[in-house]
Amino acid sequence: MNTGRIEAALLKANDTADVGIGSGLLPSVNEMFERSFGGQRAVVVADENTFGVAGDEVRRHLEAAGRPMVDPYVFPGRPTLHAEYAHIERLTQALHAHDAIPIAVGSGSLNDIVKRASYEARRRFMSVATAASMDGYTAFGAAITKDGYKHTMTCPAPRAALADLDILRNAPARMTSSGYADLLGKVPAGADWLVADALDVEKVNAPVWSLVQGPLREAIGSPAELHAGDDHALDSLIEGLIMSGLAMQAAESSRPASGAEHQFSHLWEMEGLGYNDEPPLSHGFKVGVGSIAIAALYERMLSRDLSNLDVQTLVSRWPSWEQVELAVKEAHKTPGLDTAAIVESRTKYITGDELRQRLTRLAERWPGLHKRLREQLMTADQLRRMLHDAGCPTHPSDIGLHLEDLKATYYRARMIRRRYTVLDLATEAGILDQCVNELFAPGGFWAPD
Ligand SMILES: [Zn+2]
Secondary structure: OOHHHHHHHHHHOOOOOEEEEEOOOHHHHHHHHHHHHOOOOEEEEEEHHHHHHHHHHHHHHHHHOOOOEOOOEEEOOOOOOOOEHHHHHHHHHHHHOOOOEEEEEEOHHHHHHHHHHHHHOOOOOEEEEOOOOOOOOOOOOEEEEEOOEEEEEOOOOOOEEEEEHHHHOOOOHHHHHHHHHHHHOHHHHHHHHHHHHHOOOOOOOHHHHHHHHHHHHHHOOOHHHHHOOOHHHHHHHHHHHHHHHHHHHHHOOOHHHOOHHHHHHHHHHHOOOOOOOOOOOOHHHHHHHHHHHHHHHHHHHHOOOOOOOOHHHHHHHOOOHHHHHHHHHHHOOOOOHHHHHHHHHHHHOOOHHHHHHHHHHHHHHHHHHHHHHHHHOOOHHHHHHHHHHOOOOOOHHHHOOOHHHHHHHHHHHHHHOOOOOHHHHHHHOOOHHHHHHHHHOOOOOOOOO
């Protein structure tokens, strides 16, 4: 772990005050707990798998140090735990029976369950990672399934987070691969932020930008080594993931870590892609395929000169809100998502006059933006190779999607989030259709085999 980098990030983070990354850290879990929670009681929360991997050891270290403890709360290990609201209700109820501070020992879903349940029980918590599988450990908010629909629920990040490489190293390989793909997504996500910045939609916050983008190239630079079990690569990965969470805290937004590639993954997630697989299709694997797809779109965009668009014609063809609303209703029928997509699309809808201003700004700024995007992005081929080397799926068919589903996602994904991305730029510039058709035409990036 780069201590200076983490310390600098902690100064900016709102919720998390203490992060430990390294080998052999688990035995010092009590000291870390003490720094944040003094002499308070602790309760380990895990599932049967993660309890065996690290939860029981955490409990023993705390007990050996004389820490007052409540009996561990352990979810079943099979089938794989999902972040369903019913689990949160049960855990919250159990937490109300005492005043102990929860220690979440697990990865994505377990961490999200404890994060939200702790919030509902009006308590802070500590996180002990068992896999470098996603960037949510130090992020605020939790992705929870309620009434069959995936919600992002409010709740603060943990007060303290511990990641022992000796534990992470032994996690299933697919979990490390998933974390790699989630982190790789920060490449196109950064590009989307540059687009939003150039068009004065959402300015880049330079200190927050550097928290994510600073260590990123190194952290994603050794996919084959990571997949082969290299410790340095694993250390860089978990640090990158934790930095990403801290950056979201500092920005009070997921913008630093999430762009159109995450809109792809959220859409597939909300429609239940791979939800009932055992193990379920991971967040990171969807982000990985989304990242390749967005990088491929950027390539089509960057091959064009967007400084000489026919603004007058584009404005005259710009749809009214009523037309957009119909299109959103046509594109999204999933209960919950259907109404949410209308709200999100309405929030970022602009009028014809606003479109004129935006495209005029684009014309002025395209040369500079083009240059910044070229520096930020990698080609879709590069991303595909890196993901492959890290053991990740790279083709939609690897994650259970047909090419036509992927093609439709280029149009549908932007409707579900208000965040401005390359999908909005392509739509406003009137070139989304052309670019997508090029990608799926013979010889294009997504040409059928
Ligand atoms: Zn993510």
